[in-house]
Amino acid sequence: MATITPVAELFQKHALLAEFLDTVAGVVRAVGTPKFEDRLMQFLSELVPVDHCAVFTYSETGETGHLFTHSQMPDHDAERLARSYVEKFHTADPNYQTIQEMENVGYHCFNRLDTRQDYDPAYKNHFFDRSGLIDKASSIGRVEDGSVYCNFYRMNSSTVYSDHEWRMLEDIMPLATGLVAKHYELARARGHIFLDNGSENIVRKSIVHNVISQDSSSFKGLTRRERQVCERILLGFSTIGIGLDLDIAPTSVATYRKRAYAKLEISSQNELFSLCLKAL
Numbered sequence: 055m056a057t058i059t060p061v062a063e064l065f066q067k068h069a070l071l072a073e074f075l076d077t078v079a080g081v082v083r084a085v086g087t088p089k090f091e092d093r094l095m096q097f098l099s100e101l102v103p104v105d106h107c108a109v110f111t112y113s114e115t116g117e118t119g120h121l122f123t124h125s126q127m128p129d130h131d132a133e134r135l136a137r138s139y140v141e142k143f144h145t146a147d148p149n150y151q152t153i154q155e156m157e158n159v160g161y162h163c164f165n166r167l168d169t170r171q172d173y174d175p176a177y178k179n180h181f182f183d184r185s186g187l188i189d190k191a192s193s194i195g196r197v198e199d200g201s202v203y204c205n206f207y208r209m210n211s212s213t214v215y216s217d218h219e220w221r222m223l224e225d226i227m228p229l230a231t232g233l234v235a236k237h238y239e240l241a242r243a244r245g246h247i248f249l250d251n252g253s254e255n256i257v258r259k260s261i262v263h264n265v266i267s268q269d270s271s272s273f274k275g276l277t278r279r280e281r282q283v284c285e286r287i288l289l290g291f292s293t294i295g296i297g298l299d300l301d302i303a304p305t306s307v308a309t310y311r312k313r314a315y316a317k318l319e320i321s322s323q324n325e326l327f328s329l330c331l332k333a334l
Contacts (some may be wrong), residue, residue, distance in 0.1 A: 081233055086240030090150060091124045096231065101226055106187060106207035108136060109234055110144070112153055113200040118144045122239055123203060126209060127186065132137040135185055144176040149192055153203060156194060163227050163238070164192040166220060172324075191212040192222045196233050218325040229306045265333045272329045273320065283307055287323055288330055 063200050077097050084093040091107075098104045105126045111119040125132040144150060156162060156282050167173065169182050171187065181187060189208040194201050206223065208214055215223065266281050266288075271282065279300075281305050286296045293311075295306045319327055 075262070077328075078229075080141060085237045090233075090237045091122050094230065095124050098226070098230065102215070102222045103208075104206045104211065105209040105212055108132075108139070108205045108207070110136075110139065110203045110240065111197075112203060113202060116159070121234070124166065126211070131185065135181065138180065143177055143180060146174045148172055149172075149194075149203075153194055156201070158196075159194075160196045161228055162194050163224055164194070166191070176192060186210045188212075191215065191227065193227045193231045195235040197235045198238055202231065202238055204231050204234055206230075227262075227265075227296065265330055272333050275317050276314055277310075280310050280317070283310040284314050284326060287311065287326060 058190065077100060081090070081093045081097045084090040094103065095107060098107070106123075107125070111121050113119070120136045120140050123132045123136050128236040135313045139147075147153075148167055152162075167190070169178065173182070186209045187207045188210050191206045193204050195204070204227070206227075266276075266285050273284075276284065279302075282300055283296055288298060291299065291303050293307050296302075296307045300307075313324075315321060316327070320327060320329065
């Protein structure tokens with residue numbers, strides 16, 4: 055039987071490490087963008103398959119919000135679970151009290167709970183028995199104005215996490231939770247407002263976006279891409295930043311800006327701000 059030489063083993067390990075780091079880099083590049091959830095789940099699935107990921111926010115004032123859900127279950131079912139958690143069930147979460155007491159903790163991984171006995175009966179029935187979720191790993195990470203609460207589930211189409219998978223999750227959750235926290239902070243810094251009603255799978259609206267996207271007399275003649283460029287100009291993005299955010303070349307950004315300004319009959323960013331204020 056052929057044996058693997060130390061050199062060959064080293065190259066194998068290097069190739070695996072390079073592939074892993076490339077996946078992580080893809081998640082990092084997507085932080086603060088709509089691509090983040092897909093990249094995060096791809097990263098997790100290559101290590102420990104996760105069937106359902108639900109992330110909630112806890113503010114310093116005690117408010118609970120829904121950041122995003124990425125799931126194998128139908129969208130409307132996932133949205134229903136998120137909405138019911140925010141509106142009713144979050145106080146019945148066994149981790150709720152600990153979350154309230156962790157204002158100054160940067161990161162925490164919660165102990166594994168037994169779905170048969172560690173949950174309130176109504177909570178268990180709603181989030182496990184009726185939904186098809188069978189196991190959960192949870193962590194919390196600190197953000198500027200509160201915390202992000204990350205939940206990584208298995209569904210009944212899979213199996214519960216094995217002991218080995220649980221240890222793997224414990225090792226990677228600090229990184230995953232840190233990336234989620236930065237995603238939340240960066241998206242908010244870019245002017246996105248994450249709505250707290252859990253009513254959509256991924257809900258991001260900015261005031262600027264709402265103004266430019268509405269059918270006002272000022273902006274209704276713009277194409278979708280021209281609106282996107284104008285929105286980011288008003289949010290303070292540079293030409294390079296707009297290109298990175300929309301995944302287009304800086305020259306294309308300049309072209310869309312020029313076309314938009316011509317349609318709006320303006321020639322500067324200040325005039326664009328004035329139009330936006332008038333629409334408000």
